[in-house]
Amino acid sequence: MTTKTGRSVAEMEPEKASQSASQSSELLLGLYRSMLKCRMCDEKARVLFKQSKYGGNFYSAVGQEATEVGAAYTLRDDDWIAPSHRDWISNIIKGAPLKFCYAQLFAKATSPDRGRSSPAHMGYPPLNVITPASSIAGQLNVGTGVALGLKKLGRDTVVVAFFGDGATSIGGFHEALNFAGVHRLPIIYVCQNNLWAESVPLRLQTAVTDLSVKAQAYGFPGVTVDGNDIMAVYDASVRAIARARAGEGPTLIECKTYRWYGHSEIDPAKYRIKEEVEAWKKKEPIGRFEKVLVEQKLLNDQKKAAMAAEITAEIDEAVEFAEKSPYPDASEATDFVWA
């Protein structure tokens, strides 16, 4: 079967998550829980949008959790994330309190940006998550600048920058990666190749198949991993982060993954064929990883339910906080223009 992106689904088929026997059960459960939390928070965000609890738009990352969690899970508080529009959950992974994440969606005065940015464009300054602009690839450029600064300061801190397949076409991507290559900056470029940029399929975005080859133009390693295999993403990221911390420079990690839903909550995504969506749903990261954990007897239905209940409670509390928070006062609109 050939998808609209021109590649066969079978070709991309990763059947089940890889096992890393050497990893501690704490880590494995932690990764699982983080993915589950992301999924549940994201689905809740979608529901809230559909209920018109907030306006603007939301860009769901459901289906891409392994990429986000695998790449960011081991980051320290002082490490940086440079997120894009689909990475609201990266704040959650980094440890931002959920109440602020929902306050952001609701554009309340309690949100980290006091209601300025669009719902999904969240940053969290206390944990070095850069408030994103919408401009595609902007975060790669600014994130690369942060990496330069960190290197100059002699820190062993790193930057993880997220972006999509579409972002690889714009000049900013090129300038950032080239600069990082020349200066061997401590940054990990995590491309979430979900085969589509809004309605534009990969074949109209690029003539190459694996976006990781682009690293060759910049003189640093590029790897392609199954982005729905949490351990594959995790392993590649841990290596890349170690490289970066050691001053050995950047890595480009292409994670092949898929977004379940439309580009945003107002996109019915009619440009994708049903078979493609279904095939990818079968390969979704959480269920796959669950099987591994169950096999290893680390997880069972009871534990899972308890976990979900805990997360639900946390989400409910956060949403309540957000709902009850006031909107910023109109007079605040002129604050923070100049320092």
Added chain:
Amino acid sequence: MTTKTGRSVAEMEPEKASQSASQSSELLLGLYRSMLKCRMCDEKARVLFKQSKYGGNFYSAVGQEATEVGAAYTLRDDDWIAPSHRDWISNIIKGAPLKFCYAQLFAKATSPDRGRSSPAHMGYPPLNVITPASSIAGQLNVGTGVALGLKKLGRDTVVVAFFGDGATSIGGFHEALNFAGVHRLPIIYVCQNNLWAESVPLRLQTAVTDLSVKAQAYGFPGVTVDGNDIMAVYDASVRAIARARAGEGPTLIECKTYRWYGHSEIDPAKYRIKEEVEAWKKKEPIGRFEKVLVEQKLLNDQKKAAMAAEITAEIDEAVEFAEKSPYPDASEATDFVWA
């Protein structure tokens, strides 16, 4: 010996020009004559600048003639050239009358742009040489657009776009080549890697050694050739042009070459070490090719002198034309703003 660019000169040493026995003597002499003409015209342009016959600046291509001639020699009248600041001679190769080339330097009313652009930024619309802006890589973008148009029109016409090593760092380079890759456009990207972008050495421009690897990011062939070996450039270009005409898409040709003089006539180029310059002068393209032609008995001192005399006469006439031409009238400044 290691140069400031961090690569050994020996490593790059191409000793003598390759021989293409199969080529007709007419072609070989034509290539030689074209290079000689470019060299003489360029040196004359430098002299005229030093004599303050015109202002602004001039960017000499002396040393890079094999790249320019090898790439553009076989182009048809209806083919396009997208030149940059150092490619004034590409107009000459394409067949623009010399008198217009010097009128351009003198910014006279008889220049193709009636004195608007800077001296070296010459285009020649009747032969599809695009008047360049200074903005680096602009010609790659516009040239790629022309290639798209030509493809849409179903023509077998091609575009040759010239640029330097420095131009490979800017976003416009990336966007152009990526787009051309997706649409398999009839364009040949000729990178004149002369190891320096003004005073910036290659090691601060990119972490890679061969710029042709960058084509891998775009899904089309990239080749590196000895840019001072006319037949190497010629062969690679002929292949790339044939590919483009046949609808098979773009090629990136990296020509390793060297500019003898400063970035421009006002640059003493103190950032380069003497040994590097001397080593490259020894490998200069015209003398090397001359040896081959003399060996093959296609050229001797007499023939050479006759050729030079012919060219000198042509130049003198052209310079006289330019000198005698009037400046544009001040009132013309507001012409050609809107059509």
Added chain:
Amino acid sequence: MARSLNFIDALNEALHQEMERDERVFLLGEDIGVSGGVFKATAGLYDKFGEERVMDTPLAEGIIIAAAIGSAMVGLRPIAEIQFTDFVTPAMDQIIQQAAKIRYRSAGGFDCPITVRICCGGGVSGGLYHSQENAAWFVHEPGLKVVMPSTAYDAKGMMLAAIRDPNPVIFFEHKKLYRTAKGDVPEGDYVVPIGPVAVRREGKDMTVLTYGFMTQVALDAAEEMAKQGVDVEVVDVRTLNPLDKDGILASVRKTSKCLIVHEDKRTMGIGAELAAIVAEEAFEDLDGPIVRITGPDIPAIPFSPPLEKFFLVNKEKIVAAMESLAKY
């Protein structure tokens, strides 16, 4: 025959008809093809004309514009879309240094008949990066034409004019107009010339210079003032570059008072140039200061509803300004 159409349907019709009429015309941009555009401005065109003439491009605004420029130079008539004006900044080099200057720098050797459609404007919860205007930058650039229609009729007629214009035309579409500006639109071919202002409401007491979505808001305010016995003339400066000085000055000379209204931020907004023209050339006709009602000087329209509301110009703000100007 004319029917009532939405602004966006009028635009869409113009694209359909011109692509049928002139096979040199093609479209390129992000998501304009299969999906028909974020706002459906290009709906139906992909199915009708195929992917050669309705091209979904890579996500790279610079090459979208450059691909248009280059193909225009070989005789085609490209229409490029920038999805939101907030994303025109990556294409500035191509628009400013190439499109605006290629004809000038080649002394007419190369022309650049491209149309660049750009969606702009606030009031739809777009937030900082889906509400900008940015037209002012392009008004600073001779060689470009810049238009921003305010009615469905003009949307179609100016689009046809733009495509046929031998210059690069930046065609701004205020997103709030897409489905609120409904009006009579002839079925056939017609052109609304790029250049002249349109006097949307004649009046003798005061001139309002405005454009885009604000035209409607200013008209509402003018009706309100009519009740107070103040007769306001509303001038829709639908061509922003080059400006129709004569049209602007004629109205101000008649009414002797000038109010300028735009949604964009105040400082260096297009109102600045309008005010400067009037202050220089109609000074002796003026009975009062030239007043600007505009967005505030903050980087862009923030998302949160109270903040967005603070930014936007509305009828009340305009009426208040009209009332005090009327007192002169």
Added chain:
Amino acid sequence: MARSLNFIDALNEALHQEMERDERVFLLGEDIGVSGGVFKATAGLYDKFGEERVMDTPLAEGIIIAAAIGSAMVGLRPIAEIQFTDFVTPAMDQIIQQAAKIRYRSAGGFDCPITVRICCGGGVSGGLYHSQENAAWFVHEPGLKVVMPSTAYDAKGMMLAAIRDPNPVIFFEHKKLYRTAKGDVPEGDYVVPIGPVAVRREGKDMTVLTYGFMTQVALDAAEEMAKQGVDVEVVDVRTLNPLDKDGILASVRKTSKCLIVHEDKRTMGIGAELAAIVAEEAFEDLDGPIVRITGPDIPAIPFSPPLEKFFLVNKEKIVAAMESLAKY
């Protein structure tokens, strides 16, 4: 102690001193290191501070600005150079969408204390792509500060102010001033605050609002007018964003006449905003129209000497305008 220094040497001294004083400061740009810059503004710095603090970058203006932004966000004080303002367009996305908005969009969570040095201006045979001004675009963007000094004294003092300013400051340097504007410059540390205008010549009959290289030309014209008994006040609007409205208005209210002079093209040049402010807030004080003397509306300054001369504002053009304005 003060000595007489060229504008460019004053700048260079500011960079030397601030880099010594504050180790967070570093420079980045094309050809600023080993070669010391196209105009030698950064001469000597590479030898003194090494390639970590004086970085020759790849040829890519976007990442030059972004590298500055990001490192400012982690506490450094970068000074980025754009070699010519003609080449700032590839960096527009970074300047407009990132630098101008990062503080606003994060509600102060991230700051952007960068300085962007940009060489601008005509009159040195630079042609279409080495003579542009382009400052007007940045005046439209709250969140940015924009300055353009006109004296050697200000060059040093405003550079020190810019580096220490917690905001992104776009620092325009008119290339014609580099070696023509010579003046007393204190050896030690001093700051010329970003904000206030400088009245360069007091006068009672007419105000000239100008900036950059034109300040000197306007002063020459004012001397000429003094011979005719017209006493011209010359106001150097050296901070272009945010504008010092009070300083501007105070002068115009005093003289009741306003002439605006700039080298840049007329339409949507900075003179537009200056005129609009005066027309709105000092209307009742005005005795005559607000006149602009500016470059013509052509895409950029052409190269050929007669064409360049046609573009440039000179003393004669200013005097002629002053003479007719004096008649009101």
